Amino acid sequence: MRAFGRIKQGEVHVVRTISNNEFRFQVPALDEAAFLFDFDGTLVDIAPTPEAVVVPDGLADTLRQLRDKCGDALAVISGRPIDQIDHFLGDIPFAVAGEHGIAIRHRPGGPIERAALPTLPQQWLIEARALVEMYPGTRLEHKQAGFVLHYRAAPEAGAALKKAAEGWMHEADGAFHLQAAKMAWEIRPTGVDKGYAVSLLMQAAPFEGRKPVFVGDDVTDEDGIAAAKRLKGVGLRIPTDFPTPAVFRSWLSMLVGQER
Numbered sequence: 001m002r003a004f005g006r007i008k009q010g011e012v013h014v015v016r017t018i019s020n021n022e023f024r025f026q027v028p029a030l031d032e033a034a035f036l037f038d039f040d041g042t043l044v045d046i047a048p049t050p051e052a053v054v055v056p057d058g059l060a061d062t063l064r065q066l067r068d069k070c071g072d073a074l075a076v077i078s079g080r081p082i083d084q085i086d087h088f089l090g091d092i093p094f095a096v097a098g099e100h101g102i103a104i105r106h107r108p109g110g111p112i113e114r115a116a117l118p119t120l121p122q123q124w125l126i127e128a129r130a131l132v133e134m135y136p137g138t139r140l141e142h143k144q145a146g147f148v149l150h151y152r153a154a155p156e157a158g159a160a161l162k163k164a165a166e167g168w169m170h171e172a173d174g175a176f177h178l179q180a181a182k183m184a185w186e187i188r189p190t191g192v193d194k195g196y197a198v199s200l201l202m203q204a205a206p207f208e209g210r211k212p213v214f215v216g217d218d219v220t221d222e223d224g225i226a227a228a229k230r231l232k233g234v235g236l237r238i239p240t241d242f243p244t245p246a247v248f249r250s251w252l253s254m255l256v257g258q259e260r
């Protein structure tokens with residue numbers, strides 16, 4: 001499904017899909033806005049595995065144009081580590097926040113700043129490795145500060161993985177928490193989220209003084225959406241405001257003036 005029309009009345013955007021559904025929201029003008037986008041399920045479609053994601057034709061060009069038109073104020077805020085966003089998007093975003101805000105690179109070529117957080121208990125990793133061995137099709141994605149148990153290829157294993165993770169969270173006594181993700185459970189240190197990343201990025205150039213427009217699709221994105229709204233900006237979610245990533249991308253290309 002793709003958007004095929006947009007009416008802009010002042011700052012009100014109306015996206016109409018081929019099936020004639022209508023989505024309305026307000027977005028600041030490009031010279032007043034800062035854009036902070038989630039990656040998986042927002043800029044790109046969900047794929048069977050994290051590596052299988054495809055950056056659709058035209059997206060890089062659209063994002064470059066957007067960055068150009070909003071004074072460089074374009075960031076990607078992802079649950080993925082920063083190097084994976086670099087792999088898919090290269091130098092397109094000005095800033096990148098990875099691991100849900102734990103790692104932030106504020107400017108192109110700049111250092112990656114990591115939040116100081118509790119160290120992941122190695123015993124959980126050992127147990128997680130054993131667990132994914134027990135359930136074929138599941139997989140472990142190890143991040144620096146936590147890990148993800150994926151069950152997209154083995155949906156029937158989701159409940160068992162969750163139960164194990166809940167046991168670890170009981171031991172963690174609040175230092176870590178369990179995040180529901182898309183066909184996955186993520187174990188993350190408590191204290192940093194995408195809202196923190198939005199707030200931090202918005203404190204410095206080229207984002208400072210602009211109104212944040214955050215777009216995401218998952219539970220973890222709700223913190224980014226809330227932070228953008230707190231900062232007098234806009235928080236939009238797929239599927240509430242855009243039915244699919246494809247419609248979101250169509251809207252983006254219309255926003256920068258390449259009507260599709």
Ligand SMILES: O=P(O)(O)OC[C@H]1O[C@H](O[C@H]2O[C@H](CO)[C@@H](O)[C@H](O)[C@H]2O)[C@H](O)[C@@H](O)[C@@H]1O
Pocket residue numbers: 038039040041042045046047048049050051053077078079080081141148150152181182183184218220
């Ligand atoms: O914050 P995001 O940029 O949306 O990243 C969220 C997680 O995305 C990845 O997993 C999800 O997307 C995969 C590719 O579409 C999919 O196969 C998987 O089932 C999803 O859970 C990534 O692997 C995670 O590290 C991110 O936290």
